[in-house]
Amino acid sequence: MKIADKHSKILQASIKVFAQKGFYNARISEIAQEANVADGTIYLYFNNKYDILITIFEEEIGKIIAKVKQELANVEDPAEKLYKFALIHLNIVEENQDLAEIIQVELRQSSKFIKEYRNKKFAEYLNIISQIVRQGQAAGVFRQDVMPGIFKRAFFGALDEMSRFWLLSSKKKYTVNLAARQISDFFLQGIARQVPGRTSALNDDSSVSPKLFSDVVTV
Amino acid sequence: MKIADKHSKILQASIKVFAQKGFYNARISEIAQEANVADGTIYLYFNNKYDILITIFEEEIGKIIAKVKQELANVEDPAEKLYKFALIHLNIVEENQDLAEIIQVELRQSSKFIKEYRNKKFAEYLNIISQIVRQGQAAGVFRQDVMPGIFKRAFFGALDEMSRFWLLSSKKKYTVNLAARQISDFFLQGIARQVPGRTSALNDDSSVSPKLFSDVVTV
Amino acid sequence: MKIADKHSKILQASIKVFAQKGFYNARISEIAQEANVADGTIYLYFNNKYDILITIFEEEIGKIIAKVKQELANVEDPAEKLYKFALIHLNIVEENQDLAEIIQVELRQSSKFIKEYRNKKFAEYLNIISQIVRQGQAAGVFRQDVMPGIFKRAFFGALDEMSRFWLLSSKKKYTVNLAARQISDFFLQGIARQVPGRTSALNDDSSVSPKLFSDVVTV
Amino acid sequence: MKIADKHSKILQASIKVFAQKGFYNARISEIAQEANVADGTIYLYFNNKYDILITIFEEEIGKIIAKVKQELANVEDPAEKLYKFALIHLNIVEENQDLAEIIQVELRQSSKFIKEYRNKKFAEYLNIISQIVRQGQAAGVFRQDVMPGIFKRAFFGALDEMSRFWLLSSKKKYTVNLAARQISDFFLQGIARQVPGRTSALNDDSSVSPKLFSDVVTV
């Protein structure tokens, strides 16, 4: 058996067990059993239990980011790109439920390492969104007063919460397509009914906009 | 010292320690020290460590829901209500950072109890949002094709992710007001620049809209 | 309330709880509740949990010994006395089941104190039996080769095991009278059918008897 | 080291420690030290502390019963069999003092499990005695009015109490042979001096005997 096989087998087993039990309630012996190896074997491939978790993040999140970037590469229209991002994100969750569960749960732990790690690695993912926004603003199709740093978090958070809903409930109320379409449209068009002659508050010259920018603490 | 005092003292200490270390890495002895009581005293007020966590949720989340509902009571305009909700939510997070940290981290654990609990208690909170949407739709100021069940999750998720950002970074890039304004405007007006004569995809009669509704699996 | 009352109330409650749960599984708080006093009150009357157990032995066993001695006082015939002893012993067990349970169980603990205590206090009780034997031997109605030191233990053991059987089974197969009669007759007449001309092995001049006495290690 | 070895090593160490300190005062760490293994190792072979105790009973009492039955197999005469039983029983106690101590002390605990267990396993042992009695009655060498259900308990109790005496006192006053001979003779011939023409009360036609049988509550 090739080394790569066993490394991967343990990783896949860990994803399954961590997803089911959570990191702290997962037992090394369970992972070993799931991976069909001896307990000790795991330590030939990983330094410790925590290292397995980190490796899951490193390897799997990297793959996801790469996949999303690649699939967005040939979409030009920023609005379309945003919708596509939502669709891809939700599809990945749908197809990797165990992994998604782990990322959602364990990446929120308050361990110092996790916090730093999330900041770094996650930034890359979130910045795909802010890039789309900036591109749209440059192209003049997105409002100038939208702050990409806030938008990327809001947009990701919306998708993320939708994902959690799916992971929790076995039966799905909405399809991935519907959710992706609705959410991207919320962010693109808003839910307010377009009243002729009325423009968005975000474009408003009045007191609100200036105030918005004076709210910025740091850039 | 009144019983209520000690119960509360232990709860506050737990919130602090759980937020700092996470539930699994928190030691009962740390909580006891933080609360200035003996280890054993904790067990006069709580059945076990897990019971403390549950009690935090039960008592604190209840307070929050009550507070939000009350503060929204005298706002009439649905759009204004949505903005207010965002503002209140973010302010509560800002003012209860330890508690917010715990809710964000521990309420995602995959324990069966937590899952069920979250489903129940959280539904109440999310439904504040969907009520606003339905009210807006009834008043004709929100689009009819917005699905409240998706919207409430998207809107909450956006706020929640923004909160996490704050909890992670010590220095805040954006003020609460700015974030609340931006996020509620994203959802109300969308970020797409209003092109005269163009209507939202959500209102579009074309292929997209019909497909949206055929996507609904369950209502 | 008189002090004596509370001391006694706690003792009676302890007997009940110790009998039900055993000494090690009995909780001071249970005893307090059963005695209708506060936990702390128990320590006004006893030094510690173990002291309660000791006191039960001291006070109650003393009463029993006195009672048995008194009831046997006006019986003259040694054989009748033996039967009477059995009857009284079994009746006391019958009427003080909780206490009997405790004596049976806890007085066998291997604690150094208990061992010494049993040796001392118990000797007094067992010696009532050996006195009867010696009296019978002196009167010429009991065999001379019966060793009172062995007999007292055998006779007591027989009654004790019969008692345990009663304490364990809720429904009684045999009456106290029947058991006392049978057991005392076992020891008095033996169970072997009397064959005319045959004498007991105990009276036998042959190899056995001399061997019996040469077996004595210490007197 | 073979698994059987360690299982047995822990069991033997437990027997020693339980005998010395009693079950409740024995520490797992003491057993581990005595067995020359780590504390945790014990839990590879036993579920918990109590399980060790149960296993001691299950494995050791079974051995004893088998041994007694086997050694009695080639004795024909019921009276001789009774004497032999006494001898074997006392010899086993002599040779397994720690085990005997545990059986005497812990098997009397009032735990529900112990009670049930004792009832079941012990019945088997006691019934060896009642079988001997029935055999003797069938052969016409034991009296018909002896109740085997009472006799077995009386006879066992006598031996058991004698054993306890040995376990408590370091120096032995009597040899095993002497005690076995005396006790079996007590039960076979009785201690009353045979007066010519006098028959046992058990055979008496008078008021006593009929009363005996009317005392039987259940058969």
Place this chain on the structure above:
DNA sequence: GATGAATGAGTCTTCATTCAT
């Protein structure tokens, strides 16, 4: 490399005992 028996540090929890009221 692979194994899995063995390790022992670490922690929740219990409960006899104390002592301020």
Place this chain on the structure above:
DNA sequence: GATGAATGAAGACTCATTCAT
């Protein structure tokens, strides 16, 4: 004297990690 809330020492048990085979 009586209370019962508070204490904190003590111990069973778990499980990540090691290492001899």
